[in-house]
Amino acid sequence: MDLAHVIRNIPDFPKPGIQFKDITTLLLEPNAFRQVIDTWYERYRARAIDAIVAIDARGFVFGGALAYALGVPLALARKKGKLPGETLAESFELEYGTDTVEIHADAVQPGQRVVVMDDLLATGGTAAAVTRLVRRLGGEVVEAAFVIELPPLQGRKALDGIPVHTLVSFMVD
Amino acid sequence: MDLAHVIRNIPDFPKPGIQFKDITTLLLEPNAFRQVIDTWYERYRARAIDAIVAIDARGFVFGGALAYALGVPLALARKKGKLPGETLAESFELEYGTDTVEIHADAVQPGQRVVVMDDLLATGGTAAAVTRLVRRLGGEVVEAAFVIELPPLQGRKALDGIPVHTLVSFMVD
Numbered sequence: 001m002d003l004a005h006v007i008r009n010i011p012d013f014p015k016p017g018i019q020f021k022d023i024t025t026l027l028l029e030p031n032a033f034r035q036v037i038d039t040w041y042e043r044y045r046a047r048a049i050d051a052i053v054a055i056d057a058r059g060f061v062f063g064g065a066l067a068y069a070l071g072v073p074l075a076l077a078r079k080k081g082k083l084p085g086e087t088l089a090e091s092f093e094l095e096y097g098t099d100t101v102e103i104h105a106d107a108v109q110p111g112q113r114v115v116v117m118d119d120l121l122a123t124g125g126t127a128a129a130v131t132r133l134v135r136r137l138g139g140e141v142v143e144a145a146f147v148i149e150l151p152p153l154q155g156r157k158a159l160d161g162i163p164v165h166t167l168v169s170f171m172v173d
Numbered sequence: 174m175d176l177a178h179v180i181r182n183i184p185d186f187p188k189p190g191i192q193f194k195d196i197t198t199l200l201l202e203p204n205a206f207r208q209v210i211d212t213w214y215e216r217y218r219a220r221a222i223d224a225i226v227a228i229d230a231r232g233f234v235f236g237g238a239l240a241y242a243l244g245v246p247l248a249l250a251r252k253k254g255k256l257p258g259e260t261l262a263e264s265f266e267l268e269y270g271t272d273t274v275e276i277h278a279d280a281v282q283p284g285q286r287v288v289v290m291d292d293l294l295a296t297g298g299t300a301a302a303v304t305r306l307v308r309r310l311g312g313e314v315v316e317a318a319f320v321i322e323l324p325p326l327q328g329r330k331a332l333d334g335i336p337v338h339t340l341v342s343f344m345v346d
Contacts, residue, residue, distance in 0.1 A: 008258065010257040010258055013257040014254075014257070020257045022257050022258060024248070024249055024256065024258070024277055024280070025279075027240070027246065027247040027248070027249065028246040028247070028248065028279070028280070029246070030240070030244045030245055030246060033240065033241060033247065034241065034244065037241050054234070056230055057229055057230035057233060057251075057255075058233070058249075060230055060231070060233035060234045060237065061227070061233045061234075061236070061237035061247065061249075062237065063234070063237075064233065064234035064235065064236075064237035064238040065237040065238045065240070065241035067200070067203070067206065067238070068206060068207065068210050068238035068241065068242065069241065071203045071207060072203055073200065073201040073202070073203060074200040074201070074206065074234065075197070075200070075201065076197055076200065076231075076234075078230075081187075082230075083197070084183040084186040084187070084193045084195050085181065085183055085195060085197070104197055106198075106201075107197070107201070
């Protein structure tokens with residue numbers, strides 16, 4: 001199945017000029033969702049992954065399903081103030097201002113081989129910050145995986161050498 | 174496995190006097206996460222469920238894994254302003270003020286048998302509002318499922334006759 005056909009484009013969301021790529025329509029198609037998870041299941045089972053770090057909040061859907069399928073630990077990277085335990089934080093630049101992402105201090109063990117996962121790779125700021133968090137905990141980011149990539153936003157460059165795996169690309173910014 | 178042993182208590186989060194039940198420690202234990210999903214897989218496969226509606230954001234982890242396992246559509250119920258398409262909204266009372274939850278207008282089809290899913294049943298306000306959204310779209314809420322229940326907060330009463338299934342209870346408020 002061509003996943004591009006089950007991802008909905010919403011013009012001008014969340015603000016004028018943005019073409020928002022909506023994965024909720026993909027989630028309503030069990031065959032499409034299964035294709036996403038099974039592709040990554042085969043890929044990461046072969047690479048001896050120890051854990052998945054899923055990014056708040058749509059990343060939780062994909063990370064939850066994949067962690068279940070692989071039988072590996074799932075860690076959550078969340079927006080500031082959402083995680084209740086002891087956390088590490090990393091900030092990153094937005095178009096206007098900065099944002100902060102956090103992870104629990106016990107979420108990743110030293111030496112673990114980790115996949116960082118979200119629905120969409122845009123500028124890559126969040127995923128790069130999450131990668132820094134994983135490394136501060138002693139983990140190795142083996143790959144960052146996203147359903148969708150927007151190549152014009154150059155997210156791979158922000159991820160600075162970390163292997164990136166994406167399933168569908170749209171040439172929009 | 175006794176799931177109570179892998180759920181962490183965080184005192185005074187998000188504010189003094191609250192005993193926060195943290196499921197991130199459960200997600201780090203693959204056997205515990207698998208036990209949760211497999212229990213619900215058996216339960217809802219037997220009940221011919223058509224779709225899962227998962228509540229933002231920890232509900233996405235469990236809903237994503239279960240929708241993958243069952244091969245049914247997954248709809249997301251989100252905080253106001255997060256869903257990009259046409260939405261329906263329902264508000265509900267908090268201790269101070271109100272909050273609003275939304276669902277896409279195409280997320281549930283008339284006649285579908287739906288399970289509403291979140292990590293925790295506390296006062297039940299969010300889950301009750303999500304139930305109203307599902308019914309406005311013509312869906313039938315067969316059950317509301319939560320990993321954790323806090324019986325002193327009387328969430329079942331707020332859910333007003335909808336069957337509730339929970340996996341572990343804590344007698345705290």
